[in-house]
Amino acid sequence: MVFKVIVGAIEIAVLVACAYFGYQWAIHPDETYEPWLFLGGLVFVALEIVRRYEIHLIKREGKNLTPGELVKHSEELRKQFQEEIYKCRAEKLRKDVIIRHVNRMDSYPETDDNGKGISPWFRAGLLDTYHKGIMVGLRFGTLSEGPDGWRFTNYKENEEGDIKVYMVGKIPYENIEGVNFDGDEYYYFPHIFCHFANKGEPYEEIVFCEEIDMGNGHPYYKEIAKYDEVRENSRSWGGEYFA
Structure with missing residues (x-):
């Protein structure tokens, strides 16, 4: 841009x-x-x-794809992810996945404790797909309603929160290099190899979503607010973190 x-x-x-x-x-x-x-x-x-x-x-982190190549790449991944999601829902399996940074493959399986930036690999929950990629659950907690919209629940004031939501990272297919759905000797769930192409993160954006039961084991994740908006509201009206 x-x-x-x-x-x-x-x-x-x-x-x-x-x-x-x-x-x-x-x-x-x-x-x-x-x-x-x-x-x-x-x-x-x-x-x-x-x-x-x-x-x-121009060389940048991420897959350098033409529009035609991006369509083919996205469709292949979409089918694979939807099949995995449907299987987990039908068999009531865990939704865990491992997100890994392709530029820091040697950092796995050790943990990076330097506290600088996002970890080269971490566990998340594979929730659903959207038109450009996949939705992964990063955290689960509550939000409270403030004068300007949703904000973090202020637990210091013993608030209980007004709505339960997932903090969801949206990872576009173009930031996904490949997937190992079988896992390895450390973690048996899928490993998703990503380019952390957006300011050192794999997401195009982070949002908060409410899980709505559509029946027959098919949840729908309704977007409630964007992370940046909630963080800004929280600075003005209380709530330090999401939990």
Whole structure:
């Protein structure tokens, strides 16, 4: 997103410069403004090449996929995850999964206790899929209703909370490199290998969801609020953490 904004700003600047030099050339035909206009044209061509082939030219953490490749990758993972979710619900199995950072594979199975950033691997609950990826449960607790919306329950004031919710991380398929559904000798549940491509985390966003029983063992996770909104409300109206 930031990259696209920068490219757009450069394009606008070059367009203004070309318009200026073009005007000067029109009123002063004897002056040598042609090189500047030629340079502006080259910049536009270069920006168009970068825009079209950005995914191949710029290396960033995550899978560098064309739109067609992303569709194929997403559909393959969607089918696999939905099959796993349906199996767990039908057989009443645990929903545990291990989220692992592909750039720090050697950190497993040891735990990282330095307290800096998110752990290279951690346990979560595979709750459901959504249109772009999977929903994993990070924590379960309560929220309380405040003047501006939902906030963390203030346990110091002996609040009990107004609603029970999951803190849910949404992981898009493009941030998932692969899955081992069989587990290993340490943890027998699925291992999901992710790119922590969003500020050092695998999620595109974190939200709070209420679990609604749809009958026959099929829950629905209704989004109640976004994590950032709840955290901001909590700073103003009490509640230090989610639990």
